[in-house]
Amino acid sequence: MPKITFIEDDGTEHAVEAGADASVMQAAMDNLVPGIVAECGGYANCATCHVYIDPAWADKLPAPEEAEEVMIEAAFDVRPTSRLSCQVQVTEDTDGLIVRLPASQTGA
Amino acid sequence: MTTSSTMDIPAHVPEDRVVDFDYLRPAGINEDLHVAWKNAQDTLPDIFWTPRNGGHWVVTRADAIKAIQLDHKRFSHARLSIGGPYAREGSVVQMDPPRHGSYRMLVSPTFSPKAVAALEPIVRETTVSIVEELRPKGECEFVGDFAQIVPVVVFLGTVDLPAEDRDYLLPLAEKVIRPRDRQEHHEGHTALDEYVARALAARAKQPGSDLLSKIVTARIGGEPIAFEAAVALSQVVLAAGLDTVASILGFVVRFLALNPGHRQQLIDDASLVPNAVEELIRRHGLVNSARLITQDTEFQGMRLKEGEQILVPNHLYGLDERQVDNPLVVDFTRPHPEQHYAAFGNGPHRCPGSFLAKLELTVFLQEWLARIPDFAIKPGTTPRIASGPVNTIQELHLAWDTDPR
Ligand code: HEM
Numbered sequence: 001m002p003k004i005t006f007i008e009d010d011g012t013e014h015a016v017e018a019g020a021d022a023s024v025m026q027a028a029m030d031n032l033v034p035g036i037v038a039e040c041g042g043y044a045n046c047a048t049c050h051v052y053i054d055p056a057w058a059d060k061l062p063a064p065e066e067a068e069e070v071m072i073e074a075a076f077d078v079r080p081t082s083r084l085s086c087q088v089q090v091t092e093d094t095d096g097l098i099v100r101l102p103a104s105q106t107g108a
Numbered sequence: 109m110t111t112s113s114t115m116d117i118p119a120h121v122p123e124d125r126v127v128d129f130d131y132l133r134p135a136g137i138n139e140d141l142h143v144a145w146k147n148a149q150d151t152l153p154d155i156f157w158t159p160r161n162g163g164h165w166v167v168t169r170a171d172a173i174k175a176i177q178l179d180h181k182r183f184s185h186a187r188l189s190i191g192g193p194y195a196r197e198g199s200v201v202q203m204d205p206p207r208h209g210s211y212r213m214l215v216s217p218t219f220s221p222k223a224v225a226a227l228e229p230i231v232r233e234t235t236v237s238i239v240e241e242l243r244p245k246g247e248c249e250f251v252g253d254f255a256q257i258v259p260v261v262v263f264l265g266t267v268d269l270p271a272e273d274r275d276y277l278l279p280l281a282e283k284v285i286r287p288r289d290r291q292e293h294h295e296g297h298t299a300l301d302e303y304v305a306r307a308l309a310a311r312a313k314q315p316g317s318d319l320l321s322k323i324v325t326a327r328i329g330g331e332p333i334a335f336e337a338a339v340a341l342s343q344v345v346l347a348a349g350l351d352t353v354a355s356i357l358g359f360v361v362r363f364l365a366l367n368p369g370h371r372q373q374l375i376d377d378a379s380l381v382p383n384a385v386e387e388l389i390r391r392h393g394l395v396n397s398a399r400l401i402t403q404d405t406e407f408q409g410m411r412l413k414e415g416e417q418i419l420v421p422n423h424l425y426g427l428d429e430r431q432v433d434n435p436l437v438v439d440f441t442r443p444h445p446e447q448h449y450a451a452f453g454n455g456p457h458r459c460p461g462s463f464l465a466k467l468e469l470t471v472f473l474q475e476w477l478a479r480i481p482d483f484a485i486k487p488g489t490t491p492r493i494a495s496g497p498v499n500t501i502q503e504l505h506l507a508w509d510t511d512p513r
């Protein structure tokens with residue numbers, strides 16, 4: 001199963017195994033990784049599953065679709081490798097993916 | 109329950125799944141609407157057919173509610189209410205994916221947590237000024253004096269329209285939220301359409317950075333958006349945040365009026381407020397929307413037929429003891445109440461206004477309780493409670509001591 005490492009804002013790391021077919025958001029939720037809210041349940045409608053993809057990985061993932069792009073802009077503290085993790089699909093090719101979590105999804 | 113033999117029961121519905129249930133008038137809603145619906149959940153089958161309101165299916169349990177809200181292929185939004193059109197043709201709430209997405213994309217970013225944080229000052233100012241005005245009076249009719257006003261003022265701020273338009277819009281909102289009859293409801297919507305259309309026409313000429321400008325200048329599938337589509341979308345953004353917010357505020361304030369212990373708990377420990385908001389939403393969900401069945405199919409052991417409607421009372425999700433303990437108990441320290449409700453829907457249509465709704469509730473609790481900590485339902489009055497596409501409180505008189513010290 002593909003591995004993903006989530007790194008919280010304070011540096012805490014969570015190495016998880018993701019089911020194929022899951023989204024990166026789902027992998028985080030399934031493994032109780034803190035720091036993702038996912039209010040809308042995975043439809044690019046809430047921007048509370050915001051993550052920063054490790055720069056080494058950013059170009060290897062399929063580019064975001066328009067719905068994700070417009071919603072990323074509505075997240076807090078957007079950076080060049082920002083993605084909505086519900087729109088990033090886990091595959092065999094993403095084995096070893098590293099994603100960092102923002103300080104807050106909701107500004108609270 | 110009895111079944112009238114004069115009503116048509118389709119042949120594929122098993123006899124033991126036919127119940128005479130009128131979702132507009134469940135027994136006992138005047139005491140506690142949610143307890144009355146909970147009683148239906150406890151005593152009726154998990155899925156049944158009622159001949160009332162033209163005849164339709166009803167589900168009552170969390171698993172079915174969520175499954176249907178997620179399954180637009182079999183359960184379409186095309187006819188979203190039982191017994192009425194309930195939304196304009198071409199409105200975003202009635203579209204199924206993929207068409208839905210290109211419209212929805214225009215709205216969601218405006219109500220993200222970051223965007224909503226920018227609306228906090230206007231929510232707080234509005235709330236404080238109304239409560240300050242009400243406090244010395246010692247009483248109010250909560251729906252008209254508070255609950256209807258906040259969403260209208262916040263809408264105007266969100267789309268950068270003049271705050272003075274409030275006086276024009278409030279009577280229209282009143283018609284939509286608590287119409288005397290269908291005719292008046294219709295008039296309210298038509299007038300809101302006209303208002304929104306005027307604003308959109310102005311923005312089309314002189315676009316700004318607000319939501320209405322964005323909608324009227326949008327491209328859908330490469331083509332400029334049709335003006336009627338822009339009106340329908342903008343109207344939904346206005347209307348969808350009106351009666352929902354007004355209704356939940358009504359249920360919440362009624363609960364607090366009857367439960368001084370819960371009020372005191374929030375006054376003593378303000379840090380409980382965010383979790384209290386989630387818990388109050390879990391316990392006081394609102395929406396009875398319907399889905400149109402698109403194909404003959406099996407669901408929970410029943411044969412459903414193309415063209416039938418099914419009622420999805422998503423407020424019952426949070427009251428289902430199969431997924432949450434002691435569902436009728438309001439416990440502000442309950443862990444993660446937000447994981448135990450479906451009040452904002454599930455799936456691609458899930459309410460984009462949830463962060464705004466929660467902000468409006470949070471600010472309400474903070475500012476009202478700081479100024480009017482002690483209040484009750486006004487003696488001699490009875491709240492007017494109604495079941496409908498959106499369950500609601502239409503009238504709620506409150507009273508308090510203006511000089512408690
Ligand atoms: C989110 C709030 C609501 C929206 C956006 C909404 C929207 C609409 C729209 C656009 C129509 C179309 C037909 C017309 O203009 O006459 C309609 C009809 C209707 N609505 Fe609403 N409505 C809302 C809340 C409610 C509530 C709270 C009730 C009942 C308590 C209700 C009951 C009805 C009924 C019965 C009709 C059918 C009217 C007829 O057939 O003449 N609606 N609604």
Ligand code: HEM
Binds near residue numbers: 461
């Ligand atoms: C407590 C208050 C509210 C409740 C309970 C509520 C509930 C809902 C529900 C159940 C839906 C339909 C979801 C579905 O069909 O799966 C919805 C849709 C919608 N809500 Fe809310 N809502 C609330 C407040 C608001 C506010 C404040 C806004 C203002 C922006 C808003 C805007 C909308 C819009 C635009 C839609 C249509 C979305 C779509 O069809 O894609 N709502 N809401």
Ligand code: FES
Binds near residue numbers: 037038048084087
């Ligand atoms: S879960 Fe809502 S945008 Fe990803």
